[in-house]
Amino acid sequence: MVLDPQFVWNGIVVGSIISVSALGLTLIFGILNFINIAYGDYMATGAYIAFAVNAQMGLPLVVAIAAGVGGMAAGAVLVDKVVFEHFRTSSPVTLLIVSIGVAFFIRNLIRAVWGPSGNFYDVPIEANPSLFGVRYSVEQVSIIIASLLLLAAVYVLLRRTRIGIAMRAASDDRTLTRIRGVDTERLVLYVWIAGGAIAGLGGIMLGLDAQIRPNMGFTTLIPIFAATILGGIGDPKGAVAGGFAIGILQEVSVVVIPSEYKFAVALAALIIGLLLRPDGLFGEATR
Amino acid sequence: MALLDLLLVVGIIAGVYSLLAIGMNIHWGDTGLLNFAHAAFFAVGAYTSAILTTPVLETGLLAERVVGFDLPVVAGIAAGTVLAAGLGFVIATTSVRLEGDYLAMVTLSSAELVRLVIHNEAWLTTGAQTLKNIPRPLESTVTTLPVSYDLFYFLLVWGLVAVTYLLFERMSSGPFGRVLHAIRENDDVALALGKDVSRFKLKSFAIGAGVAGLAGSLWAHYVYAISPVMFLPSLTFLIWTAVILGGAGSYAGAILGAVVIVVLRQVTRFIPGSVPFADQLPYIRLMFVGVVLVVVLYYRPEGLLGNAQRLQAGTSEGE
Amino acid sequence: MTLLSVDGLRKTFGGIVAVEDVSFDVDRKEIVGVIGPNGAGKSTTFRLLTGFHTPDAGRVEFAGEDVTDLSPDARARRGMIRTFQIAQELTGMPVMQNMLLAAQGHPGERALTSALGVGGTDAFEAEQRDRAEELLKLLELWELRDEYAGNLSGGQRKLLELGRSLMADPDLLLLDEPMAGVNPDLTDRLLERILDLRDQRDMTFLFVEHDIDAVMRISDTVVGMHNGAVLSMGSPAEVQSDDRMLEAYLGGEI
Numbered sequence: 001m002v003l004d005p006q007f008v009w010n011g012i013v014v015g016s017i018i019s020v021s022a023l024g025l026t027l028i029f030g031i032l033n034f035i036n037i038a039y040g041d042y043m044a045t046g047a048y049i050a051f052a053v054n055a056q057m058g059l060p061l062v063v064a065i066a067a068g069v070g071g072m073a074a075g076a077v078l079v080d081k082v083v084f085e086h087f088r089t090s091s092p093v094t095l096l097i098v099s100i101g102v103a104f105f106i107r108n109l110i111r112a113v114w115g116p117s118g119n120f121y122d123v124p125i126e127a128n129p130s131l132f133g134v135r136y137s138v139e140q141v142s143i144i145i146a147s148l149l150l151l152a153a154v155y156v157l158l159r160r161t162r163i164g165i166a167m168r169a170a171s172d173d174r175t176l177t178r179i180r181g182v183d184t185e186r187l188v189l190y191v192w193i194a195g196g197a198i199a200g201l202g203g204i205m206l207g208l209d210a211q212i213r214p215n216m217g218f219t220t221l222i223p224i225f226a227a228t229i230l231g232g233i234g235d236p237k238g239a240v241a242g243g244f245a246i247g248i249l250q251e252v253s254v255v256v257i258p259s260e261y262k263f264a265v266a267l268a269a270l271i272i273g274l275l276l277r278p279d280g281l282f283g284e285a286t287r
Numbered sequence: 288m289a290l291l292d293l294l295l296v297v298g299i300i301a302g303v304y305s306l307l308a309i310g311m312n313i314h315w316g317d318t319g320l321l322n323f324a325h326a327a328f329f330a331v332g333a334y335t336s337a338i339l340t341t342p343v344l345e346t347g348l349l350a351e352r353v354v355g356f357d358l359p360v361v362a363g364i365a366a367g368t369v370l371a372a373g374l375g376f377v378i379a380t381t382s383v384r385l386e387g388d389y390l391a392m393v394t395l396s397s398a399e400l401v402r403l404v405i406h407n408e409a410w411l412t413t414g415a416q417t418l419k420n421i422p423r424p425l426e427s428t429v430t431t432l433p434v435s436y437d438l439f440y441f442l443l444v445w446g447l448v449a450v451t452y453l454l455f456e457r458m459s460s461g462p463f464g465r466v467l468h469a470i471r472e473n474d475d476v477a478l479a480l481g482k483d484v485s486r487f488k489l490k491s492f493a494i495g496a497g498v499a500g501l502a503g504s505l506w507a508h509y510v511y512a513i514s515p516v517m518f519l520p521s522l523t524f525l526i527w528t529a530v531i532l533g534g535a536g537s538y539a540g541a542i543l544g545a546v547v548i549v550v551l552r553q554v555t556r557f558i559p560g561s562v563p564f565a566d567q568l569p570y571i572r573l574m575f576v577g578v579v580l581v582v583v584l585y586y587r588p589e590g591l592l593g594n595a596q597r598l599q600a601g602t603s604e605g606e
Numbered sequence: 607m608t609l610l611s612v613d614g615l616r617k618t619f620g621g622i623v624a625v626e627d628v629s630f631d632v633d634r635k636e637i638v639g640v641i642g643p644n645g646a647g648k649s650t651t652f653r654l655l656t657g658f659h660t661p662d663a664g665r666v667e668f669a670g671e672d673v674t675d676l677s678p679d680a681r682a683r684r685g686m687i688r689t690f691q692i693a694q695e696l697t698g699m700p701v702m703q704n705m706l707l708a709a710q711g712h713p714g715e716r717a718l719t720s721a722l723g724v725g726g727t728d729a730f731e732a733e734q735r736d737r738a739e740e741l742l743k744l745l746e747l748w749e750l751r752d753e754y755a756g757n758l759s760g761g762q763r764k765l766l767e768l769g770r771s772l773m774a775d776p777d778l779l780l781l782d783e784p785m786a787g788v789n790p791d792l793t794d795r796l797l798e799r800i801l802d803l804r805d806q807r808d809m810t811f812l813f814v815e816h817d818i819d820a821v822m823r824i825s826d827t828v829v830g831m832h833n834g835a836v837l838s839m840g841s842p843a844e845v846q847s848d849d850r851m852l853e854a855y856l857g858g859e860i
């Protein structure tokens with residue numbers, strides 16, 4: 001059995017998308033300590049804002065990406081102010097259920113505005129070139145570059161900036177940072193900005209790779225969540241590693257299982273990850 | 288007359304949703320388990336029933352279904368219930384030990400996997416196409432009677448809702464429910480008092496899944512034709528909204544919540560197509576469901592019929 | 607006759623050694639008090655005995671059976687019932703329900719018997735209600751029987767927890783600071799009750815308590831712990847006069 005490098009390449013593309021998305025989810029979880037089911041719909045919102053700017057208003061994709069990312073950062077803050085802020089003292093489970101309501105709202109808002117069917121970005125359609133027998137598209141290369149840029153940016157944010165260091169500290173130990181006088185509400189604000197922006201970018205990447213659909217984010221939530229769990233929930237490094245692991249495994253799995261079932265890889269990773277290594281790949285337990 | 292017919296249809300759907308909500312309530316309301324796989328239990332009930340009660344190759348041109356048993360409807364309903372309970376049991380064995388929100392993600396993923404299987408295994412389920420010509424129970428008998436079939440089915444469904452309600456209400460207020468409630472509150476205490484917590488969770492999961500399977504069977508036999516898109520996770524979330532709205536822990540609340548949600552969704556169907564945003568109405572309706580969920584959780588976390596005192600006492604910190 | 611036999615128990619958390627080579631025996635009908643300064647490892651030892659922690663080493667034998675690998679609920683069903691240091695009452699359940707939950711071998715705890723009320727469920731339930739009534743009256747909680755446990759005061763919660771564990775009618779009762787926050791009058795009566803239960807019901811007790819007077823008054827044997835290890839063991843008088851214990855307490859207080 002020879003492993004077709006094409007699958008590996010596809011896996012890296014998908015892995016980039018999952019990694020970026022998982023990074024945003026895990027940042028939010030680290031600070032706010034709940035699973036935001038609406039995260040997938042944040043991704044879709046970012047994708048649709050970019051779609052509006054790019055395909056509907058006819059502006060270049062770069063502008064559209066900036067609008068999608070910025071728009072969703074603002075959107076995440078808005079949702080927090082309108083909804084989540086009122087549930088700060090609620091249990092993680094209550095917040096999870098609240099986020100279901102938010103998800104319902106956003107997804108159907110998207111359907112109401114843009115309709116239920118699929119859309120594409122306005123990008124030039126070219127024949128996919130190939131290199132060493134691997135076919136690749138411009139979109140795929142852009143996805144990988146964008147994800148690397150984002151991962152580098154987040155790395156710098158978390159390691160080099162005061163707010164990033166505070167985020168990491170808060171993610172490790174919430175009470176400790178509060179005792180040290182970090183303004184948690186401001187931290188929360190920054191986390192929503194960062195998490196929303198990353199979700200928006202993840203959504204756009206997803207839309208570039210496939211189609212822009214209202215439930216695109218929700219249906220990708222499971223591999224994203226699996227990556228987050230595998231990496232140790234709340235651990236950015238782990239989320240990225242988990243994302244690539246799941247993306248590649250999922251695409252390569254078609255060698256052994258029917259491709260309709262490649263999604264099962266994420267599910268298996270999720271269950272095994274939870275049962276065997278609840279602390280994640282790098283073992284930094286957060287609870 | 289036409290209005291009455293419409294009301295009967297809405298009533299039947301509300302009855303099916305009530306069963307789903309009853310099943311969800313033993314999970315979340317009684318045991319505190321986050322089940323996000325309800326749509327899968329519903330689907331397994333529906334498909335089991337449909338496959339067992341239709342003959343082979345009864346469906347459309349592209350269908351490749353090679354399995355079918357042509358059994359009586361009762362057998363289908365019984366098997367649908369049992370198989371859904373079995374699936375609940377299997378999903379639960381992998382994950383009841385997990386903390387609440389993790390359990391939610393595993394059950395959600397499992398449900399998606401179930402839907403994927405239904406979608407892809409066309410030899411068994413006709414795949415993405417509709418599985419058609421599902422028989423209705425006693426249809427030939429009822430047509431000889433002076434009542435409409437919908438009235439008959441309405442009474443059948445609500446009769447089952449009533450029986451289920453009584454059984455679950457008794458179970459919940461009896462010693463079995465007491466253990467479930469203890470697990471909901473604090474499973475260490477239940478362990479310390481010798482209760483096999485995992486086993487009780489498994490039972491709770493299987494029982495609630497079974498009722499969802501029953502609902503699925505009743506649904507399939509009413510609507511003639513089913514397809515995988517009827518069993519999306521959003522159905523699970525609708526039932527969640529019903530249970531939270533009605534008041535987690537209250538079976539009467541679960542039924543009321545289900546009825547309210549169904550009425551909310553169906554009533555807007557009668558709004559004429561000429562109003563502004565008529566095309567967006569189905570989506571606006573679901574946006575509204577999302578708002579209802581959040582608003583209830585904020586202003587009335589105990590729901591319409593839930594127990595506010597219990598919730599208040601339950602959230603008080605131990606010293 | 608030995609009921610509980612503890613041999614070489616050890617438990618570490620990360621770098622902290624919480625329990626180190628703890629061994630002792632408890633005879634049937636014996637009342638054993640465990641004392642020691644804060645952080646001595648008393649509660650951890652309790653959790654190891656009752657299966658809430660898995661030991662790194664050592665074994666626990668109960669009524670002649672090796673229970674080291676049994677789950678907490680399996681141990682409880684064998685007659686080992688514990689209370690928690692921080693009362694873990696079921697706040698969203700009424701006092702009476704908390705009590706009834708503890709009844710062992712309830713025929714109504716099967717889903718179907720519960721739903722249908724068959725299999726002697728009602729008779730058993732009535733019997734348990736009578737037992738609960740008697741205990742609640744003793745604990746001065748009878749008036750509060752329908753109150754949610756979450757609305758009780760700290761002391762009342764500890765009492766409810768004690769009552770609940772007595773409802774389980776155990777052979778060995780492990781009590782983690784049962785008298786904390788309970789008024790002295792009631793403490794006296796509870797101590798009497800423990801002696802009664804020992805004499806009439808052949809119950810065995812292992813209890814952690816900071817109220818040294820109470821420990822000295824009813825214990826047959828006292829185990830003194832410090833830094834995870836058993837420092838001193840013997841009659842109350844022996845342990846009380848053991849200089850090492852005094853030092854441990856003084857050391858702990860600085």
Ligand SMILES: Nc1ncnc2c1ncn2[C@@H]1O[C@H](COP(=O)(O)OP(=O)(O)OP(=O)(O)O)[C@@H](O)[C@H]1O
Nearest residue numbers: 619622624642643644645646647648649650651691
């Ligand atoms: N789950 C845990 N994780 C980490 N350390 C723990 C844990 N449980 C106990 N410890 C540590 O083990 C040591 C013993 O704790 P333990 O609670 O057994 O003491 P104790 O004798 O019951 O004290 P106290 O009188 O205060 O109740 C302490 O240093 C404590 O910090």
Ligand SMILES: [Mg+2]
Nearest residue numbers: 648649650691
């Ligand atoms: Mg202690």
